[in-house]
Amino acid sequence: MEPPKRPSIPERQNVSSHRIPAREARSRALALIALVVPLWWCMTASPAVNGVQREDGGFHWAKVTPSPSLQYHECFDGFQCARLSVPMDYHRTDGRGRQVAIALTRLPAKVPVTDPRYGGAILINPGGPGGSGVLQALHYGRDLQTVADADTPPSLTTQASHNRYFDIIGFDPRGVNNTTPSFSCFPDPLAQKIWEIQHEADGMLGSSTDAFMRTWARIIARNTGCAATLSTAPDADSEALGEHLNTPPVARDMLSIIERHGEWREKVARQTTLPPRSHLHRDIPSANNVAQHQAMLQRTRWNRNAEKLLFWGRSYGTILGTTFATMFPDRIERVVLDAVVDAHRYYHSSGGTAIVDADAIFDQFATYCDSAGVQSCPFHVAGGSAAIKAAYYALEEGLRNASIAVAATDSRGPEVVTYSDLKTLLRVAVYQPLTVFPLLARYASEAARGDGTGLADLKIKLRGGEVDECRVSPVDNEPYASVAVLCSDAVYLQGLDEDGFAERWSELTRDSRMIGDYWAAVELDCVRWNVTPKWRAPDRVEGKTSHPLLFVNNVLDPVTPLRSAEKMSHRFQGSAVLRQDSEGHSTLAAPSFCTDSAIRKYFQTGELPPPDTLCQADLKPFLGAPEITEATMNDIRRLMRSPFAL
Numbered sequence: 001m002e003p004p005k006r007p008s009i010p011e012r013q014n015v016s017s018h019r020i021p022a023r024e025a026r027s028r029a030l031a032l033i034a035l036v037v038p039l040w041w042c043m044t045a046s047p048a049v050n051g052v053q054r055e056d057g058g059f060h061w062a063k064v065t066p067s068p069s070l071q072y073h074e075c076f077d078g079f080q081c082a083r084l085s086v087p088m089d090y091h092r093t094d095g096r097g098r099q100v101a102i103a104l105t106r107l108p109a110k111v112p113v114t115d116p117r118y119g120g121a122i123l124i125n126p127g128g129p130g131g132s133g134v135l136q137a138l139h140y141g142r143d144l145q146t147v148a149d150a151d152t153p154p155s156l157t158t159q160a161s162h163n164r165y166f167d168i169i170g171f172d173p174r175g176v177n178n179t180t181p182s183f184s185c186f187p188d189p190l191a192q193k194i195w196e197i198q199h200e201a202d203g204m205l206g207s208s209t210d211a212f213m214r215t216w217a218r219i220i221a222r223n224t225g226c227a228a229t230l231s232t233a234p235d236a237d238s239e240a241l242g243e244h245l246n247t248p249p250v251a252r253d254m255l256s257i258i259e260r261h262g263e264w265r266e267k268v269a270r271q272t273t274l275p276p277r278s279h280l281h282r283d284i285p286s287a288n289n290v291a292q293h294q295a296m297l298q299r300t301r302w303n304r305n306a307e308k309l310l311f312w313g314r315s316y317g318t319i320l321g322t323t324f325a326t327m328f329p330d331r332i333e334r335v336v337l338d339a340v341v342d343a344h345r346y347y348h349s350s351g352g353t354a355i356v357d358a359d360a361i362f363d364q365f366a367t368y369c370d371s372a373g374v375q376s377c378p379f380h381v382a383g384g385s386a387a388i389k390a391a392y393y394a395l396e397e398g399l400r401n402a403s404i405a406v407a408a409t410d411s412r413g414p415e416v417v418t419y420s421d422l423k424t425l426l427r428v429a430v431y432q433p434l435t436v437f438p439l440l441a442r443y444a445s446e447a448a449r450g451d452g453t454g455l456a457d458l459k460i461k462l463r464g465g466e467v468d469e470c471r472v473s474p475v476d477n478e479p480y481a482s483v484a485v486l487c488s489d490a491v492y493l494q495g496l497d498e499d500g501f502a503e504r505w506s507e508l509t510r511d512s513r514m515i516g517d518y519w520a521a522v523e524l525d526c527v528r529w530n531v532t533p534k535w536r537a538p539d540r541v542e543g544k545t546s547h548p549l550l551f552v553n554n555v556l557d558p559v560t561p562l563r564s565a566e567k568m569s570h571r572f573q574g575s576a577v578l579r580q581d582s583e584g585h586s587t588l589a590a591p592s593f594c595t596d597s598a599i600r601k602y603f604q605t606g607e608l609p610p611p612d613t614l615c616q617a618d619l620k621p622f623l624g625a626p627e628i629t630e631a632t633m634n635d636i637r638r639l640m641r642s643p644f645a646l
């Protein structure tokens with residue numbers, strides 16, 4: 001279970017009373033994966049395909065004609081979908097050139113756009129890079145809406161109240177999932193799957209003496225071919241997709257989306273007839289009604305070239321947010337950025353690493369395990385947290401020397417559990433301690449007894465689907481979209497040579513014994529991805545925005561340390577950092593009523609939390625942590641695809 005699949009976490013557990021379970025939407029969206037399988041021999045074999053077609057009313061992205069204004073179609077039971085045409089190259093002035101069709105999914109607000117309580121559309125991004133905002137809206141849109149919306153439902157408040165209710169809009173950034181043109185580094189899904197499983201079997205960096213040599217060759221093989229294809233235009237007068245996938249054009253796409261949303265809102269409002277007429281003069285609208293109607297038209301008017309952004313981004317999504325804020329500082333209405341990436345380091349390598357706090361989270365594993373005791377933490381050993389850590393290091397070391405053989409069962413072939421497998425589980429665990437620490441404790445204790453069954457089963461689940469032509473989704477290019485965005489954002493990573501990399505690798509392992517090798521592989525991913533983006537990243541990511549940004553960060557985050565949030569906050573005048581006292585990647589790693597309330601207040605009123613606010617998390621690992629469900633496993637698996645993801 002290694003390199004191309006990368007960390008991220010499942011959505012926050014549904015523990016706070018105001019959260020709405022998203023399980024239904026989740027299982028629907030998972031089932032939809034089956035829908036896009038084109039292989040002819042699957043079509044009749046899979047009952048899921050027919051079931052899904054009935055359920056979503058026959059919606060297919062491919063059936064929607066892209067348009068330069070927002071035209072929504074009902075989709076996915078309660079959502080609306082559109083494909084927005086934008087120029088691939090915004091700087092091209094002759095109006096010809098290729099177009100990108102951005103896939104958008106809107107979860108409508110609980111009030112119509114004409115209602116005075118309509119708060120606007122919050123754009124979301126799940127991180128990655130390469131994560132699908134459409135999928136995020138389908139799975140988590142309702143949860144996000146519940147946090148941003150006023151806590152009283154609209155039916156219990158009057159139109160005059162100050163409560164606000166929002167649309168949630170997820171979009172697939174360029175190169176990602178349903179946005180077209182799409183790309184693949186492989187001729188077909190099976191070739192991709194075989195490549196990924198071989199990559200996994202090579203073992204991660206640090207797992208053996210030849211792991212580096214194999215990984216290096218593998219990355220060069222993948223990158224030289226894929227980057228060459230992506231930087232080749234279909235003809236002399238058109239654009240090469242690969243040169244237009246980096247973050248600045250995506251930030252510009254967000255500007256297009258909010259402008260088109262304004263246009264759409266005005267159009268919807270104009271189609272709304274006058275409110276009910278007065279009882280006495282049925283055919284003449286009352287003066288009051290006319291005035292109200294006028295006010296509504298005024299309120300919903302498209303502010304051409306002045307529409308403002310409401311945005312909620314996590315992890316890589318904070319790069320998108322701060323880049324947008326740098327490029328269009330006067331277009332900010334509300335921007336919440338959770339798990340904050342140091343944009344300067346990301347774009348320009350300002351020195352240092354992002355993983356300075358990762359080992360402190362592993363230390364917390366030992367501390368929590370120690371206080372939970374052997375009942376809740378099977379990896380518990382006597383002697384306190386130091387003894388637990390020592391036992392873990394010994395287990396790792398032993399696995400590096402010898403893998404565990406796991407015999408076949410009726411449902412699974414023979415497997416081998418390796419050092420890399422345990423290391424990968426640990427890496428996911430520091431991203432998502434609440435749900436994965438208990439798994440780590442269970443499987444590590446089994447492995448310490450020489451039993452690899454649990455890890456073998458997990459490994460197969462995390463692999464993502466079966467190696468079965470019928471179930472390999474051809475659109476799952478997330479790890480490669482991630483590389484395409486990351487490597488054209490961080491062009492300095494493309495030119496690393498073996499010596500330069502060796503130096504960087506040892507710096508990373510110095511900063512984190514636990515995930516240094518993993519992060520080195522992330523940076524290695526860009527070697528010889530020779531694509532030069534046309535629209536370069538800003539030299540400095542900073543600004544004075546029309547409304548202050550709200551940064552949110554865990555006190556301990558493995559890849560976006562609190563210090564990065566503080567640094568970015570210094571660069572954006574008037575912004576604030578809300579800290580959450582928990583471990584893991586993004587505050588979704590643990591539920592916090594306090595954090596949700598602060599975010600809600602910001603969306604509702606624009607008010608920032610008081611300086612130095614520290615929110616407690618409502619749950620700690622091993623202590624009342626929710627059971628891992630199949631859905632959680634699916635989340636972990638699906639979301640283990642990119643470094644700055646959730």
Ligand SMILES: *[C@@H]1O[C@H](CO)[C@@H](O)[C@H](O)[C@H]1NC(C)=O
Binds near residue numbers: 394397398401
């Ligand atoms: C691993 O192998 C090395 C070298 O053969 C040996 O020194 C070490 O004791 C072994 N460690 C474990 C935990 O088996």
Ligand SMILES: *[C@@H]1O[C@H](CO)[C@@H](O)[C@H](O)[C@H]1NC(C)=O
Binds near residue numbers: 177
């Ligand atoms: C892409 O979007 C579809 C919905 O159109 C979703 O079902 C699928 O899981 C997404 N794929 C990925 C890899 O995010």
